[in-house]
């Protein structure tokens with residue numbers, strides 16, 4: 092056992108038992124961050140804070156929510172929204188938070204794609220990021236079921252129907268997932284459990300993995316420069332803080348992060364107080380009714396691009412294209428065959444690939460919201476084929492890319 096001496100302070104007492112000084116060094120004061128990064132590198136921290144806000148607001152909602160098909164709708168729309176003091180505030184924070192989290196996730200992902208932060212040792216950061224994306228999507232979908240409104244019910248119906256796997260007609264699987272022939276009480280309670288317990292727990296583990304995966308390769312930088320972190324941190328510790336290419340996480344980088352976070356929170360609370368309706372679908376203000384199908388069933392905005400990919404095809408081909416869209420992003424580090432880590436604008440054809448992907452996903456999102464008719468069908472199909480084609484050409488154009 093280690094030799095314990097008389098402590099000189101509470102900090103020292105804890106350090107002798109928990110190695111708090113070492114933890115602080117490794118996680119904060121000697122966790123080195125490149126200097127040449129911009130505000131987009133604060134999005135990870137914004138996401139961590141958003142997750143915390145979702146957990147806190149979720150705990151307050153949980154105090155009054157009733158996971159029962161006879162009571163759920165009123166517990167949300169009447170008890171929480173009208174009866175409980177500030178219940179509406181927690182609900183707005185939760186609904187706006189989940190929607191904005193996806194906006195930030197997409198910005199965070201596209202930043203990583205633009206700067207090539209997913210390769211040369213950073214593959215696990217990307218893969219754990221994609222795991223987080225899938226987990227957040229599951230959390231959003233399961234949470235959407237809980238108010239038990241018309242959109243909850245019918246979106247639940249449509250998405251669980253996908254598990255019948257088209258012509259394979261695996262209706263048994265769909266019933267197994269629902270616990271019934273149609274979404275009902277068993278369906279609601281299992282999605283409740285998934286939403287409030289299982290997924291948040293797994294997300295916490297996945298965030299730990301994501302942060303851990305950043306440790307060895309360190310974060311990338313705006314120039315894709317390969318920094319020697321040992322030499323540069325030694326320079327910093329020797330007093331040459333100006334000449335060193337790195338800074339400490341605490342408080343150098345943290346102060347930048349907190350500034351960006353502050354600006355973000357002003358925007359966020361502006362939405363929570365004055366512009367929250369985009370996050371609360373009016374169709375969901377009608378209680379679930381299995382006998383009345385809404386004329387147009389659509390998912391929340393952040394799922395629209397992949398939903399649109401389902402639409403131009405017949406049943407089976409649509410499912411295959413949809414499945415492809417769900418998983419292909421995970422393989423990005425291996426489909427990009429170029430060893431160059433650099434911003435897209437210095438990577439020739441990859442720059443075109445990047446902007447086409449971004450514009451294409453925005454187009455798919457817009458088309459997913461519009462009714463599938465006339466010109467919208469044509470644009471939607473063109474955008475879908477472009478999306479699929481982009482992944483075929485990626486290995487070819489990156490193989491042709493000249494080495495830096």
Ligand code: HEM
Nearest residue numbers: 132134135136138139200203208217220221223224310311
């Ligand atoms: C949803 C919860 C997420 C949290 C809390 C989170 C958090 C973070 C943090 C704190 C960083 C370091 C600083 C920064 O670059 O912002 C980071 C980096 C990174 N994240 Fe995430 N992230 C999340 C989701 C994702 C997703 C969905 C992806 C994409 C698949 C992703 C991919 C990456 C990559 C590639 C980096 C390295 C960036 C670099 O080296 O420059 N993350 N993340």
